[in-house]
Structures are given as structure tokens and as C-alpha cells.
Amino acid sequence: MHHFSDRLNAAIRSKKTPALVGLDPRFDWLPEEIVSAAEAKHSSKAEIVAAAFEEFCFRMIDVVAPLVPAVKPQAAFFEEWGPAGCLALQRVIKRAREAGLVVICDAKRGDIGSTAEAYARAYLAGADPESAIWAADCLTVNPYLGSDTLQPFVKVAVERGAGIYVLVRTSNPGAGTFQDRKTDGHTLYECVAAVVNDLALNTTGNGHYGAIGAVVGATYPEELTQLRELMPHTPLLVPGYGSQGAGAGDVAGAFDAEGLGAIINSSRGINFAIRKEPYFEKFAPEEWEQAVEAATHDMIADLAEHTPAGKLQ
Ligand SMILES: O=c1ccn([C@@H]2O[C@H](COP(=O)(O)O)[C@@H](O)[C@H]2O)c(=O)[nH]1
Numbered sequence: 001m002h003h004f005s006d007r008l009n010a011a012i013r014s015k016k017t018p019a020l021v022g023l024d025p026r027f028d029w030l031p032e033e034i035v036s037a038a039e040a041k042h043s044s045k046a047e048i049v050a051a052a053f054e055e056f057c058f059r060m061i062d063v064v065a066p067l068v069p070a071v072k073p074q075a076a077f078f079e080e081w082g083p084a085g086c087l088a089l090q091r092v093i094k095r096a097r098e099a100g101l102v103v104i105c106d107a108k109r110g111d112i113g114s115t116a117e118a119y120a121r122a123y124l125a126g127a128d129p130e131s132a133i134w135a136a137d138c139l140t141v142n143p144y145l146g147s148d149t150l151q152p153f154v155k156v157a158v159e160r161g162a163g164i165y166v167l168v169r170t171s172n173p174g175a176g177t178f179q180d181r182k183t184d185g186h187t188l189y190e191c192v193a194a195v196v197n198d199l200a201l202n203t204t205g206n207g208h209y210g211a212i213g214a215v216v217g218a219t220y221p222e223e224l225t226q227l228r229e230l231m232p233h234t235p236l237l238v239p240g241y242g243s244q245g246a247g248a249g250d251v252a253g254a255f256d257a258e259g260l261g262a263i264i265n266s267s268r269g270i271n272f273a274i275r276k277e278p279y280f281e282k283f284a285p286e287e288w289e290q291a292v293e294a295a296t297h298d299m300i301a302d303l304a305e306h307t308p309a310g311k312l313q
Pocket residue numbers: 022024074106169170171172215216217239240241242243244265266267268269
């Protein structure tokens with residue numbers, strides 16, 4: 001099974017949840033034992049941070065791999081630390097795939113067509129992990145340069161059994177600044193959604209969903225429900241649950257009647273569960289992995305109880 005959405009949906013069905021764990025390591029919040037071990041082995045700050053990120057993400061992967069279908073490493077946190085960080089990102093992606101997880105690299109790439117193809121070849125490995133340096137199953141893509149610049153990503157994704165998620169309606173407070181601008185009665189995000197759904201329709205595999213997906217924020221539940229209807233063949237990646245304030249009720253409209261069609265991301269809320277209640281009270285700092293496990297179970301249960309994803313259980 002090489003098609004991206006077919007693989008993702010098989011993973012969602014097998015884990016019985018659309019919960020997606022973001023891997024967003026932040027040095028100041030890492031467990032003390034991981035930081036000291038990295039400091040004992042390396043001398044430069046970049047190497048210390050990269051080693052600590054790698055260890056932290058490996059251990060996150062060990063905890064969440066039996067529970068969720070996919071992880072989403074955030075490239076920015078790794079890139080900040082230069083070559084050492086980029087190497088750590090590569091190793092984290094590899095480790096997650098080896099653990100059987102679908103890996104979505106959140107790097108929000110986009111450029112003129114010929115350059116976009118280089119980005120696509122760098123990140124999209126899809127079914128063959130040897131075919132790209134950062135060998136992810138899927139990449140987030142910025143459509144601002146126009147629909148022609150999505151084509152190289154689509155081409156490489158289809159060739160390699162990979163996928164992309166195009167930014168359509170983002171979760172940040174200022175998302176509407178450009179995305180809500182209207183031309184001929186349609187908002188910019190609706191125009192992008194129409195292009196993305198055409199691409200999805202043209203790249204369906206054995207199932208209903210295409211290899212081309214959309215990022216739609218949980219923090220705008222009305223738009224999320226609207227976009228599920230406007231983009232029936234488009235798998236959705238939904239950030240904003242947890243730390244950005246959205247709850248399960250806000251993402252209920254992202255799903256189809258079978259409980260498929262969307263994956264719901266939480267990054268800080270899972271990675272650093274130990275820093276907040278109720279996990280801070282329940283677990284000692286060194287039991288951070290137990291806090292991660294408990295927070296992941298709680299998210300899965302919350303989505304099962306309050307959204308159509310409960311049908312997967
Ligand atoms: O619209 C968007 C697009 C991407 N993101 C990314 O998702 C995670 C969210 O992290 P939390 O800690 O769960 O808030 C992060 O990597 C963002 O860059 C998004 O939030 N919104």
C-alpha cells in the first residue's frame with residue numbers, strides 16, 4: 001500500500017485514533033537527566049542541544065508509537081541549531097518511521113516551481129525511506145507563491161507515495177489578516193481550499209482521500225467545519241488542540257461520518273505534559289515519560305468521547 005492517505009488511514013484505523021503527536025523539543029524545558037547526559041558528551045552548545053533533542057524525541061517516540069498513528073516533528077526547533085540540529089531531525093524522522101509511525105515533517109516549504117521540487121525531493125520519501133535525506137511520509141507546504149508552485153510537491157509526492165499538507169486556514173490569532181481577505185465574494189482561504197481539493201481529487205488512491213491535504217486550525221471551529229464540507233477529498237491536519245486553547249468539541253467538524261478525514265495535533269501539551277496539571281501533581285519530574293503517556297491517553301479518550309473519531313474505537 002503506497003498511497004499516502006491509504007497508509008495514514010490504515011494507521012488511524014489500527015491505532016483507533018486520529019491523535020497526532022507533535023515533536024517540538026525546547027531546550028529550556030527538557031528533562032534534567034537528558035540535558036546533563038548531552039553536556040557530558042559534547043562541548044559546543046549546538047551539539048549539546050541537538051544530542052538532547054535527539055534523545056528526548058527518541059524517548060517520546062518509544063512512548064507514543066504504540067498509541068498513535070503519526071508524529072509531526074517541527075523542523076524549526078531543529079534547524080535553529082544548524083547542521084547538528086538538522087542531523088538530529090533526520091535521525092528522529094528515521095527512528096519514528098522505524099517505530100511504524102507515519103511522519104509528517106512540519107517545515108512549511110514553498111518556492112518557485114523548480115526550487116519547490118528540490119524541497120520536495122529533500123523531504124518526501126513516502127513509501128521508500130531511502131529516497132530522501134529527511135525521509136518523511138509527508139511535508140507541510142506554504143501555497144502563497146501560487147498553485148503552480150504546488151505542482152512539484154504533488155508530482156514528487158505521487159511518485160514516491162508521499163503526501164503534503166497545504167496551509168489553508170492556520171491556527172494563529174492573526175490567521176485572518178490575509179486568509180480572510182475577500183475577492184469576488186470568496187475569502188483567500190476558500191480559494192486555496194478549492195485548489196487543494198482539486199489536487200486531492202486528482203490524487204486519490206484506493207480510498208476517498210487524496211495525497212494532498214490541508215492544514216486547518218482547531219482554533220477556528222466554524223471554518224474547520226466549513227472546510228471539511230468544501231474539501232471532501234482532502235485529509236486535514238488540525239493543529240491548535242491543547243496549548244492553543246482548542247478542545248475536542250472544536251475539532252468535531254473536521255471528521256467525516258466514519259470518523260476519518262482528519263488528524264488532530266498536540267505538541268507542547270504532550271511533550272511537556274509534566275509541566276502542567278494534572279500531570280505536574282501526579283508525577284515526579286523524572287517520571288516525564290509517564291506524564292507523556294498519560295496525556296496521550298487523555299487526548300485519545302477526549303477525541304473518542306467528543307468527536308466522530310469515537311467510531312474508530
Ligand atoms: O496553523 C498552524 C500550522 C502549524 N502549527 C504547528 O503545530 C504545532 C502546534 O503546537 P502546540 O504546542 O500543540 O500548540 C507547532 O509545531 C506549530 O508550528 C500550528 O500550530 N498552526
